Amino acid sequence: MKIKGGVFLFTLVTIALLGIWSFFPIYWMIVSSIRPERDLFKIPTFWPETIDWQFTSYKNLLELTDYPLQFMNSVVVALAVVFITLIISIIIAYVVTRYRVPGKTFIVGSMLYAYMFPPLMLAIPLLSIFATLGLSDSLIAVILAHCTLTIPLGVWMLWGFFKVMPFDLEEAAMVDGCSRAGAFFRVVLPLSLPGMITVSIFSFLLSWTDYVFAFVLITSDSNKTLPVGLASLIGSFDARWGELMAGATLIAIPLFLMFVFLGRYFIKGLAAGAIKG
Protein backbone atom coordinates (compact mmCIF):
# COMPACT_ATOMS: atom_id res chain seq x y z
CA MET A 1 0.00 0.00 0.00
CA LYS A 2 2.32 2.70 -1.26
CA ILE A 3 -0.26 5.49 -1.30
CA LYS A 4 -1.29 4.81 2.27
CA GLY A 5 2.34 5.17 3.33
CA GLY A 6 2.52 8.51 1.51
CA VAL A 7 -0.63 9.76 3.19
CA PHE A 8 0.68 8.59 6.52
CA LEU A 9 3.96 10.46 6.04
CA PHE A 10 2.13 13.59 4.90
CA THR A 11 -0.12 13.44 7.97
CA LEU A 12 2.89 12.91 10.22
CA VAL A 13 4.72 15.93 8.78
CA THR A 14 1.63 18.14 8.98
CA ILE A 15 0.95 17.17 12.57
CA ALA A 16 4.59 17.86 13.44
CA LEU A 17 4.33 21.30 11.81
CA LEU A 18 1.13 21.88 13.74
CA GLY A 19 2.92 21.10 16.98
CA ILE A 20 5.83 23.39 16.11
CA TRP A 21 3.54 26.27 15.12
CA SER A 22 1.64 25.95 18.39
CA PHE A 23 4.52 25.33 20.71
CA PHE A 24 7.51 27.22 19.34
CA PRO A 25 6.68 30.71 20.74
CA ILE A 26 6.05 29.11 24.15
CA TYR A 27 9.29 27.15 23.94
CA TRP A 28 11.18 30.28 22.98
CA MET A 29 9.67 32.22 25.87
CA ILE A 30 10.71 29.57 28.42
CA VAL A 31 14.17 29.09 26.92
CA SER A 32 14.84 32.83 26.87
CA SER A 33 13.93 33.08 30.54
CA ILE A 34 16.56 30.52 31.57
CA ARG A 35 19.41 31.65 29.31
CA PRO A 36 22.22 33.62 30.88
CA GLU A 37 21.95 37.26 29.92
CA ARG A 38 25.04 37.30 27.71
CA ASP A 39 23.51 34.58 25.50
CA LEU A 40 20.46 36.75 24.84
CA PHE A 41 22.73 39.26 23.12
CA LYS A 42 24.27 36.76 20.74
CA ILE A 43 22.88 35.19 17.61
CA PRO A 44 20.43 32.77 19.22
CA THR A 45 20.80 29.02 18.91
CA PHE A 46 17.79 26.78 18.85
CA TRP A 47 18.86 24.80 21.92
CA PRO A 48 20.24 26.89 24.77
CA GLU A 49 24.05 26.52 24.91
CA THR A 50 24.12 27.07 28.61
CA ILE A 51 21.35 27.20 31.15
CA ASP A 52 21.56 29.79 33.88
CA TRP A 53 21.12 27.58 36.94
CA GLN A 54 21.13 30.68 39.12
CA PHE A 55 17.90 31.74 37.37
CA THR A 56 19.11 35.34 37.41
CA SER A 57 16.19 36.57 35.32
CA TYR A 58 13.68 35.12 37.79
CA LYS A 59 15.63 36.43 40.77
CA ASN A 60 15.80 39.95 39.33
CA LEU A 61 12.12 39.87 38.52
CA LEU A 62 11.08 38.72 41.98
CA GLU A 63 13.50 40.90 43.92
CA LEU A 64 13.62 44.14 41.95
CA THR A 65 10.02 44.58 40.79
CA ASP A 66 6.49 44.53 42.23
CA TYR A 67 5.94 41.14 40.59
CA PRO A 68 5.37 39.11 43.81
CA LEU A 69 2.87 41.67 45.09
CA GLN A 70 1.08 41.73 41.74
CA PHE A 71 1.03 37.94 41.70
CA MET A 72 -0.81 38.03 45.03
CA ASN A 73 -3.19 40.69 43.68
CA SER A 74 -4.02 38.43 40.76
CA VAL A 75 -4.56 35.45 43.05
CA VAL A 76 -6.87 37.42 45.36
CA VAL A 77 -8.86 38.88 42.47
CA ALA A 78 -9.21 35.56 40.64
CA LEU A 79 -10.28 33.61 43.75
CA ALA A 80 -12.81 36.28 44.74
CA VAL A 81 -14.19 36.30 41.21
CA VAL A 82 -14.55 32.49 41.18
CA PHE A 83 -16.28 32.53 44.57
CA ILE A 84 -18.78 35.29 43.73
CA THR A 85 -19.45 33.83 40.30
CA LEU A 86 -20.18 30.36 41.65
CA ILE A 87 -22.64 31.53 44.31
CA ILE A 88 -24.57 33.94 42.13
CA SER A 89 -24.69 31.79 39.03
CA ILE A 90 -25.73 28.65 40.94
CA ILE A 91 -28.65 30.51 42.51
CA ILE A 92 -29.80 32.10 39.26
CA ALA A 93 -29.36 29.00 37.10
CA TYR A 94 -31.02 26.72 39.65
CA VAL A 95 -34.06 28.90 40.22
CA VAL A 96 -34.50 29.56 36.51
CA THR A 97 -34.55 25.83 35.71
CA ARG A 98 -36.61 24.63 38.69
CA TYR A 99 -39.26 27.27 39.35
CA ARG A 100 -41.83 29.16 37.38
CA VAL A 101 -40.03 32.42 36.76
CA PRO A 102 -41.55 35.04 34.48
CA GLY A 103 -39.31 36.01 31.56
CA LYS A 104 -36.73 33.27 32.10
CA THR A 105 -35.72 33.08 28.44
CA PHE A 106 -35.19 36.81 28.57
CA ILE A 107 -32.98 36.45 31.64
CA VAL A 108 -30.81 33.74 30.12
CA GLY A 109 -30.77 35.53 26.77
CA SER A 110 -29.62 38.76 28.32
CA MET A 111 -26.81 36.86 30.05
CA LEU A 112 -25.62 35.53 26.73
CA TYR A 113 -25.95 39.01 25.24
CA ALA A 114 -23.96 40.55 28.08
CA TYR A 115 -21.20 38.07 27.63
CA MET A 116 -20.64 39.30 24.09
CA PHE A 117 -20.40 43.01 25.02
CA PRO A 118 -17.38 45.01 23.87
CA PRO A 119 -15.19 45.17 27.00
CA LEU A 120 -14.58 48.90 26.61
CA MET A 121 -18.33 49.53 26.55
CA LEU A 122 -18.27 48.25 30.15
CA ALA A 123 -14.81 49.42 31.20
CA ILE A 124 -15.20 53.12 30.36
CA PRO A 125 -18.48 53.62 32.29
CA LEU A 126 -17.32 51.34 35.13
CA LEU A 127 -14.28 53.57 35.64
CA SER A 128 -16.57 56.59 35.74
CA ILE A 129 -18.88 54.88 38.26
CA PHE A 130 -16.04 53.62 40.46
CA ALA A 131 -14.39 57.05 40.38
CA THR A 132 -17.62 58.59 41.67
CA LEU A 133 -17.90 55.95 44.40
CA GLY A 134 -14.25 56.42 45.36
CA LEU A 135 -13.50 52.82 44.40
CA SER A 136 -11.28 53.46 41.39
CA ASP A 137 -7.78 52.03 41.53
CA SER A 138 -8.84 49.26 43.93
CA LEU A 139 -8.95 45.49 43.69
CA ILE A 140 -12.67 45.57 44.48
CA ALA A 141 -13.24 47.51 41.27
CA VAL A 142 -11.39 44.87 39.25
CA ILE A 143 -13.24 42.02 40.98
CA LEU A 144 -16.64 43.57 40.22
CA ALA A 145 -15.58 44.32 36.64
CA HIS A 146 -14.48 40.73 36.07
CA CYS A 147 -17.81 39.53 37.46
CA THR A 148 -19.57 41.31 34.59
CA LEU A 149 -17.89 38.74 32.34
CA THR A 150 -17.87 35.65 34.52
CA ILE A 151 -21.40 35.68 35.99
CA PRO A 152 -23.15 35.69 32.60
CA LEU A 153 -20.81 32.90 31.53
CA GLY A 154 -21.51 30.95 34.73
CA VAL A 155 -25.28 31.32 34.48
CA TRP A 156 -25.19 30.31 30.84
CA MET A 157 -23.13 27.18 31.50
CA LEU A 158 -24.92 26.06 34.68
CA TRP A 159 -28.28 26.69 33.05
CA GLY A 160 -27.27 24.17 30.40
CA PHE A 161 -26.21 21.84 33.19
CA PHE A 162 -29.22 22.04 35.54
CA LYS A 163 -31.62 21.90 32.61
CA VAL A 164 -30.61 18.36 31.69
CA MET A 165 -30.41 17.12 35.27
CA PRO A 166 -33.56 15.05 35.86
CA PHE A 167 -35.90 16.66 38.34
CA ASP A 168 -36.98 13.17 39.53
CA LEU A 169 -33.77 12.78 41.51
CA GLU A 170 -34.58 15.75 43.73
CA GLU A 171 -38.20 14.74 43.99
CA ALA A 172 -37.19 11.27 45.10
CA ALA A 173 -34.96 12.79 47.77
CA MET A 174 -37.79 15.04 48.90
CA VAL A 175 -40.25 12.13 49.01
CA ASP A 176 -37.72 10.35 51.21
CA GLY A 177 -37.98 13.20 53.69
CA CYS A 178 -35.31 15.62 52.51
CA SER A 179 -36.21 19.28 52.58
CA ARG A 180 -35.71 21.19 49.34
CA ALA A 181 -32.54 22.69 50.75
CA GLY A 182 -31.40 19.23 51.79
CA ALA A 183 -32.16 17.85 48.32
CA PHE A 184 -30.25 20.74 46.81
CA PHE A 185 -27.14 20.24 48.94
CA ARG A 186 -27.18 16.42 48.95
CA VAL A 187 -28.33 15.68 45.42
CA VAL A 188 -28.08 18.66 43.08
CA LEU A 189 -24.73 20.11 44.14
CA PRO A 190 -22.75 16.85 44.11
CA LEU A 191 -24.22 15.91 40.74
CA SER A 192 -23.41 19.28 39.23
CA LEU A 193 -19.83 19.27 40.48
CA PRO A 194 -18.37 18.87 36.97
CA GLY A 195 -20.37 21.90 35.82
CA MET A 196 -19.19 23.93 38.79
CA ILE A 197 -15.58 22.93 38.17
CA THR A 198 -15.90 24.04 34.55
CA VAL A 199 -17.40 27.37 35.59
CA SER A 200 -14.62 27.86 38.17
CA ILE A 201 -11.93 27.11 35.61
CA PHE A 202 -13.29 29.55 33.07
CA SER A 203 -13.91 32.28 35.63
CA PHE A 204 -10.39 31.86 36.92
CA LEU A 205 -9.02 31.92 33.39
CA LEU A 206 -10.94 35.07 32.43
CA SER A 207 -9.89 36.88 35.58
CA TRP A 208 -6.27 35.71 35.57
CA THR A 209 -5.68 36.63 31.94
CA ASP A 210 -7.70 39.86 31.78
CA TYR A 211 -5.80 42.89 30.62
CA VAL A 212 -8.47 45.37 29.52
CA PHE A 213 -10.39 45.91 32.76
CA ALA A 214 -7.37 45.99 35.05
CA PHE A 215 -5.56 48.29 32.60
CA VAL A 216 -8.41 50.80 32.56
CA LEU A 217 -9.31 50.62 36.26
CA ILE A 218 -5.94 50.40 38.01
CA THR A 219 -3.30 53.11 38.03
CA SER A 220 -0.99 52.46 40.99
CA ASP A 221 1.73 49.82 40.66
CA SER A 222 0.88 48.19 44.00
CA ASN A 223 -2.70 47.45 42.90
CA LYS A 224 -1.92 46.14 39.44
CA THR A 225 -2.72 42.57 38.53
CA LEU A 226 -0.06 40.49 36.80
CA PRO A 227 -0.91 41.10 33.14
CA VAL A 228 -0.98 44.87 33.58
CA GLY A 229 2.08 44.87 35.84
CA LEU A 230 4.08 42.79 33.39
CA ALA A 231 3.05 44.95 30.44
CA SER A 232 4.16 48.09 32.25
CA LEU A 233 7.57 46.52 32.94
CA ILE A 234 8.37 46.74 29.26
CA GLY A 235 8.59 50.51 29.51
CA SER A 236 10.35 50.81 32.83
CA PHE A 237 12.74 47.90 32.31
CA ASP A 238 13.86 49.05 28.86
CA ALA A 239 13.28 45.65 27.29
CA ARG A 240 15.13 43.36 29.69
CA TRP A 241 13.93 40.37 27.74
CA GLY A 242 15.21 37.72 30.16
CA GLU A 243 13.17 39.19 33.02
CA LEU A 244 10.14 39.81 30.80
CA MET A 245 10.15 36.22 29.55
CA ALA A 246 10.55 34.97 33.14
CA GLY A 247 7.49 37.02 34.10
CA ALA A 248 5.51 35.72 31.13
CA THR A 249 6.46 32.12 32.00
CA LEU A 250 5.37 32.57 35.62
CA ILE A 251 1.94 33.87 34.57
CA ALA A 252 1.48 30.92 32.24
CA ILE A 253 2.53 28.20 34.70
CA PRO A 254 -0.67 28.15 36.82
CA LEU A 255 -2.71 27.93 33.62
CA PHE A 256 -0.63 25.08 32.24
CA LEU A 257 -0.87 23.22 35.55
CA MET A 258 -4.62 23.72 35.58
CA PHE A 259 -4.80 22.42 32.05
CA VAL A 260 -2.76 19.32 32.84
CA PHE A 261 -4.88 18.37 35.85
CA LEU A 262 -8.31 19.62 34.80
CA GLY A 263 -7.95 19.41 31.03
CA ARG A 264 -11.08 17.34 30.45
CA TYR A 265 -13.33 19.94 32.08
CA PHE A 266 -11.62 22.55 30.02
CA ILE A 267 -12.24 20.75 26.73
CA LYS A 268 -15.83 20.07 27.74
CA GLY A 269 -16.40 23.75 28.42
CA LEU A 270 -14.74 24.82 25.21
CA ALA A 271 -16.79 22.37 23.21
CA ALA A 272 -19.89 23.83 24.84
CA GLY A 273 -18.82 27.17 23.37
CA ALA A 274 -18.03 28.46 26.78
CA ILE A 275 -15.46 31.13 26.65
CA LYS A 276 -15.08 34.73 25.82
CA GLY A 277 -12.03 35.87 23.94
Add this chain to the structure above:
Amino acid sequence: MQGFRTRSDKALKWAFIASLSIILLLILVPVFHAIQLSLFQSESFISNKNWVGLANYIRILNDVVFWRSLWVGLVFGLLTIGLQVFLGIIFALFLDRSFPGLPIIRGIVILPYLLPTVVVALAFQWMLDGTLGLLTIWAEQLGFGRPSWFENSYLAMTVVIISSVWTWTPFVTVSFLAALQTIPKSLYESAKVDGAGLWSQFWHVTIPMILPMLMVIILLRSIWMFNKFDIVWLLTKGGPSSATEHLPILAYRRAFLQYDVGGGAAVATLSFLILSVLILIYFYYFPLEDKESSN
Protein backbone atom coordinates in the same frame (compact mmCIF):
# COMPACT_ATOMS: atom_id res chain seq x y z
CA MET B 1 -41.49 23.45 37.41
CA GLN B 2 -43.22 24.81 40.45
CA GLY B 3 -44.04 27.94 42.38
CA PHE B 4 -42.34 29.23 45.50
CA ARG B 5 -44.21 27.53 48.36
CA THR B 6 -42.23 26.40 51.38
CA ARG B 7 -40.04 28.46 53.65
CA SER B 8 -36.81 27.43 51.97
CA ASP B 9 -38.50 28.23 48.66
CA LYS B 10 -39.09 31.75 49.90
CA ALA B 11 -35.51 32.12 51.07
CA LEU B 12 -34.32 30.92 47.69
CA LYS B 13 -36.65 33.35 45.98
CA TRP B 14 -35.06 36.29 47.77
CA ALA B 15 -31.57 34.97 47.10
CA PHE B 16 -32.52 34.73 43.44
CA ILE B 17 -33.90 38.27 43.32
CA ALA B 18 -30.78 39.58 45.05
CA SER B 19 -28.43 37.72 42.72
CA LEU B 20 -30.28 38.82 39.64
CA SER B 21 -30.32 42.42 40.81
CA ILE B 22 -26.58 42.35 41.41
CA ILE B 23 -25.73 41.11 37.95
CA LEU B 24 -28.27 43.35 36.24
CA LEU B 25 -26.88 46.33 38.16
CA LEU B 26 -23.35 45.37 37.19
CA ILE B 27 -24.22 45.16 33.50
CA LEU B 28 -27.13 47.50 32.83
CA VAL B 29 -25.87 50.46 34.84
CA PRO B 30 -22.56 50.63 32.94
CA VAL B 31 -24.33 50.33 29.59
CA PHE B 32 -26.76 53.13 30.38
CA HIS B 33 -23.97 55.16 31.87
CA ALA B 34 -21.87 54.76 28.71
CA ILE B 35 -24.77 56.02 26.62
CA GLN B 36 -25.27 58.86 29.09
CA LEU B 37 -21.56 59.78 28.96
CA SER B 38 -21.73 59.89 25.18
CA LEU B 39 -24.31 62.69 25.40
CA PHE B 40 -22.10 64.93 27.52
CA GLN B 41 -18.88 66.75 26.91
CA SER B 42 -16.24 66.33 29.59
CA GLU B 43 -12.46 66.18 29.82
CA SER B 44 -12.10 63.49 32.43
CA PHE B 45 -14.18 61.14 34.52
CA ILE B 46 -14.23 63.47 37.49
CA SER B 47 -14.55 66.88 35.79
CA ASN B 48 -17.83 68.68 35.10
CA LYS B 49 -20.06 67.37 32.36
CA ASN B 50 -21.86 69.59 29.89
CA TRP B 51 -24.94 68.30 28.11
CA VAL B 52 -24.32 68.37 24.35
CA GLY B 53 -27.02 66.01 23.07
CA LEU B 54 -25.97 64.15 19.94
CA ALA B 55 -23.10 66.53 19.17
CA ASN B 56 -20.48 63.90 20.04
CA TYR B 57 -22.02 61.47 17.58
CA ILE B 58 -22.22 64.08 14.83
CA ARG B 59 -18.62 65.02 15.45
CA ILE B 60 -17.46 61.40 15.43
CA LEU B 61 -19.45 60.41 12.36
CA ASN B 62 -18.11 63.43 10.43
CA ASP B 63 -14.57 62.59 11.43
CA VAL B 64 -12.60 60.65 8.83
CA VAL B 65 -10.74 58.99 11.73
CA PHE B 66 -13.87 57.05 12.72
CA TRP B 67 -14.36 55.63 9.24
CA ARG B 68 -10.68 54.77 8.94
CA SER B 69 -10.83 52.92 12.28
CA LEU B 70 -13.95 51.08 11.15
CA TRP B 71 -12.11 50.03 7.99
CA VAL B 72 -9.03 48.94 9.95
CA GLY B 73 -11.31 46.92 12.24
CA LEU B 74 -12.97 45.26 9.25
CA VAL B 75 -9.61 44.33 7.70
CA PHE B 76 -8.30 43.02 11.02
CA GLY B 77 -11.56 41.21 11.84
CA LEU B 78 -12.19 39.61 8.45
CA LEU B 79 -8.59 38.46 7.95
CA THR B 80 -8.19 37.05 11.47
CA ILE B 81 -11.58 35.30 11.37
CA GLY B 82 -10.98 33.91 7.88
CA LEU B 83 -7.53 32.58 8.79
CA GLN B 84 -8.69 31.16 12.13
CA VAL B 85 -11.57 29.28 10.56
CA PHE B 86 -9.47 28.06 7.63
CA LEU B 87 -6.57 26.87 9.81
CA GLY B 88 -8.93 25.59 12.50
CA ILE B 89 -10.71 23.28 10.05
CA ILE B 90 -7.43 21.99 8.63
CA PHE B 91 -5.99 21.40 12.10
CA ALA B 92 -9.15 19.64 13.24
CA LEU B 93 -9.19 17.37 10.18
CA PHE B 94 -5.62 16.28 10.86
CA LEU B 95 -6.20 15.79 14.57
CA ASP B 96 -9.41 13.82 14.02
CA ARG B 97 -7.74 10.45 13.45
CA SER B 98 -5.98 7.94 15.59
CA PHE B 99 -2.28 8.50 15.73
CA PRO B 100 0.38 7.54 18.26
CA GLY B 101 0.98 10.41 20.65
CA LEU B 102 -2.02 12.35 19.38
CA PRO B 103 -3.44 13.27 22.82
CA ILE B 104 -0.17 15.09 23.53
CA ILE B 105 -0.31 17.00 20.24
CA ARG B 106 -3.96 17.85 20.89
CA GLY B 107 -2.96 19.26 24.27
CA ILE B 108 -0.12 21.28 22.76
CA VAL B 109 -2.37 22.69 20.06
CA ILE B 110 -4.64 24.19 22.74
CA LEU B 111 -1.84 25.83 24.75
CA PRO B 112 -1.72 29.16 22.84
CA TYR B 113 -5.37 29.69 23.70
CA LEU B 114 -4.67 29.45 27.45
CA LEU B 115 -2.05 32.19 27.43
CA PRO B 116 -2.96 35.65 28.64
CA THR B 117 -2.82 38.18 25.80
CA VAL B 118 0.05 39.92 27.56
CA VAL B 119 2.16 36.79 27.33
CA VAL B 120 1.33 36.37 23.64
CA ALA B 121 2.20 39.99 22.92
CA LEU B 122 5.49 39.78 24.85
CA ALA B 123 6.50 36.48 23.22
CA PHE B 124 5.93 37.94 19.75
CA GLN B 125 7.58 41.26 20.59
CA TRP B 126 10.63 39.37 21.77
CA MET B 127 10.82 37.24 18.62
CA LEU B 128 10.45 40.44 16.56
CA ASP B 129 12.82 42.60 18.59
CA GLY B 130 14.69 44.95 16.25
CA THR B 131 18.19 43.75 17.12
CA LEU B 132 17.97 40.47 19.04
CA GLY B 133 14.68 38.99 17.93
CA LEU B 134 14.84 35.51 16.46
CA LEU B 135 12.57 36.27 13.51
CA THR B 136 14.44 39.50 12.81
CA ILE B 137 17.71 37.60 12.66
CA TRP B 138 16.22 34.89 10.45
CA ALA B 139 14.84 37.53 8.08
CA GLU B 140 18.28 39.08 7.91
CA GLN B 141 19.96 35.74 7.22
CA LEU B 142 17.46 35.12 4.43
CA GLY B 143 18.51 38.41 2.85
CA PHE B 144 15.52 40.59 3.74
CA GLY B 145 17.57 42.96 5.87
CA ARG B 146 16.28 43.79 9.33
CA PRO B 147 12.56 44.40 8.94
CA SER B 148 11.28 47.17 11.19
CA TRP B 149 8.16 45.19 12.00
CA PHE B 150 6.37 47.87 13.97
CA GLU B 151 7.26 50.87 11.81
CA ASN B 152 5.83 49.65 8.52
CA SER B 153 2.01 49.80 8.38
CA TYR B 154 1.58 46.53 6.48
CA LEU B 155 4.11 44.64 8.56
CA ALA B 156 2.56 45.91 11.81
CA MET B 157 -0.90 44.81 10.66
CA THR B 158 0.52 41.43 9.61
CA VAL B 159 2.13 40.95 13.01
CA VAL B 160 -1.11 41.80 14.82
CA ILE B 161 -3.09 39.44 12.59
CA ILE B 162 -0.63 36.52 12.82
CA SER B 163 -0.34 36.73 16.59
CA SER B 164 -4.14 36.93 16.95
CA VAL B 165 -4.57 33.94 14.67
CA TRP B 166 -1.92 32.06 16.64
CA THR B 167 -3.74 32.53 19.97
CA TRP B 168 -7.37 32.12 18.94
CA THR B 169 -7.24 29.37 16.33
CA PRO B 170 -7.32 26.63 19.01
CA PHE B 171 -10.86 27.68 19.92
CA VAL B 172 -11.91 26.92 16.36
CA THR B 173 -9.85 23.71 16.23
CA VAL B 174 -11.38 22.30 19.41
CA SER B 175 -14.92 23.25 18.40
CA PHE B 176 -14.53 21.61 14.99
CA LEU B 177 -12.89 18.57 16.51
CA ALA B 178 -15.96 18.15 18.71
CA ALA B 179 -18.23 18.61 15.68
CA LEU B 180 -16.26 16.15 13.55
CA GLN B 181 -16.58 13.47 16.20
CA THR B 182 -20.36 13.65 16.00
CA ILE B 183 -20.37 12.69 12.31
CA PRO B 184 -21.34 9.01 12.00
CA LYS B 185 -18.58 7.00 10.31
CA SER B 186 -21.23 5.19 8.26
CA LEU B 187 -21.80 8.36 6.23
CA TYR B 188 -18.19 8.26 5.04
CA GLU B 189 -18.45 4.56 4.31
CA SER B 190 -21.51 4.93 2.14
CA ALA B 191 -19.87 7.89 0.39
CA LYS B 192 -16.84 5.66 -0.31
CA VAL B 193 -19.11 2.94 -1.67
CA ASP B 194 -20.55 5.54 -4.01
CA GLY B 195 -17.00 6.20 -5.21
CA ALA B 196 -16.40 9.53 -3.47
CA GLY B 197 -12.75 10.55 -3.09
CA LEU B 198 -11.30 12.31 -0.06
CA TRP B 199 -12.12 15.77 -1.39
CA SER B 200 -15.64 14.82 -2.35
CA GLN B 201 -16.18 13.19 1.06
CA PHE B 202 -15.01 16.40 2.71
CA TRP B 203 -17.21 18.58 0.52
CA HIS B 204 -20.37 16.47 0.56
CA VAL B 205 -20.24 14.86 4.01
CA THR B 206 -18.00 16.81 6.37
CA ILE B 207 -18.92 20.37 5.40
CA PRO B 208 -22.72 19.89 5.49
CA MET B 209 -22.45 18.08 8.83
CA ILE B 210 -20.40 20.81 10.50
CA LEU B 211 -22.21 23.72 8.88
CA PRO B 212 -24.26 24.69 11.97
CA MET B 213 -21.07 24.66 14.07
CA LEU B 214 -19.31 26.66 11.37
CA MET B 215 -22.03 29.34 11.55
CA VAL B 216 -21.83 29.54 15.35
CA ILE B 217 -18.06 29.79 15.26
CA ILE B 218 -17.92 32.46 12.58
CA LEU B 219 -20.49 34.55 14.46
CA LEU B 220 -18.84 34.13 17.86
CA ARG B 221 -15.38 34.81 16.45
CA SER B 222 -16.69 37.92 14.63
CA ILE B 223 -18.26 39.27 17.78
CA TRP B 224 -15.05 38.76 19.74
CA MET B 225 -12.50 39.75 17.12
CA PHE B 226 -14.22 43.08 16.43
CA ASN B 227 -14.03 43.76 20.18
CA LYS B 228 -10.37 42.90 20.65
CA PHE B 229 -8.54 45.70 22.36
CA ASP B 230 -5.67 44.12 24.26
CA ILE B 231 -3.68 42.31 21.58
CA VAL B 232 -3.60 45.34 19.27
CA TRP B 233 -2.91 47.79 22.07
CA LEU B 234 -0.10 45.72 23.54
CA LEU B 235 1.62 45.10 20.21
CA THR B 236 1.28 48.40 18.38
CA LYS B 237 -0.80 50.86 20.46
CA GLY B 238 -2.67 51.41 17.17
CA GLY B 239 0.46 52.58 15.37
CA PRO B 240 2.44 53.20 13.27
CA SER B 241 0.51 56.45 12.68
CA SER B 242 -2.91 54.83 13.27
CA ALA B 243 -2.32 52.00 10.76
CA THR B 244 -3.68 49.44 13.25
CA GLU B 245 -6.09 51.71 15.11
CA HIS B 246 -9.52 50.08 15.09
CA LEU B 247 -12.65 51.19 16.97
CA PRO B 248 -11.74 49.86 20.46
CA ILE B 249 -8.37 51.63 20.30
CA LEU B 250 -10.00 54.81 19.02
CA ALA B 251 -12.51 54.73 21.88
CA TYR B 252 -9.74 54.27 24.41
CA ARG B 253 -7.54 56.98 22.90
CA ARG B 254 -10.42 59.49 22.84
CA ALA B 255 -11.54 58.81 26.39
CA PHE B 256 -8.18 58.48 28.10
CA LEU B 257 -5.49 60.18 26.07
CA GLN B 258 -7.31 63.01 24.28
CA TYR B 259 -9.47 64.18 27.22
CA ASP B 260 -12.64 63.52 25.25
CA VAL B 261 -14.72 61.17 27.45
CA GLY B 262 -17.91 61.96 25.53
CA GLY B 263 -16.27 61.15 22.20
CA GLY B 264 -14.78 57.92 23.55
CA ALA B 265 -18.15 56.86 24.96
CA ALA B 266 -19.80 57.72 21.64
CA VAL B 267 -17.31 55.51 19.75
CA ALA B 268 -17.89 52.70 22.27
CA THR B 269 -21.66 53.05 21.91
CA LEU B 270 -21.44 53.05 18.11
CA SER B 271 -19.33 49.90 18.06
CA PHE B 272 -21.75 48.37 20.56
CA LEU B 273 -24.61 49.10 18.13
CA ILE B 274 -22.69 47.52 15.24
CA LEU B 275 -21.94 44.49 17.41
CA SER B 276 -25.55 44.23 18.49
CA VAL B 277 -26.51 43.59 14.89
CA LEU B 278 -24.17 40.59 14.85
CA ILE B 279 -25.46 39.40 18.22
CA LEU B 280 -29.07 39.69 17.08
CA ILE B 281 -28.21 37.66 13.98
CA TYR B 282 -26.80 35.04 16.34
CA PHE B 283 -30.00 35.00 18.38
CA TYR B 284 -32.11 34.87 15.24
CA TYR B 285 -30.35 31.79 13.89
CA PHE B 286 -29.74 30.10 17.24
CA PRO B 287 -32.76 30.86 19.42
CA LEU B 288 -32.57 29.74 23.04
CA GLU B 289 -35.73 27.57 22.90
CA ASP B 290 -34.11 25.57 20.16
CA LYS B 291 -31.20 24.68 22.43
CA GLU B 292 -33.64 23.81 25.18
CA SER B 293 -35.34 21.17 23.08
CA SER B 294 -32.19 19.79 21.50
CA ASN B 295 -30.64 19.14 24.88
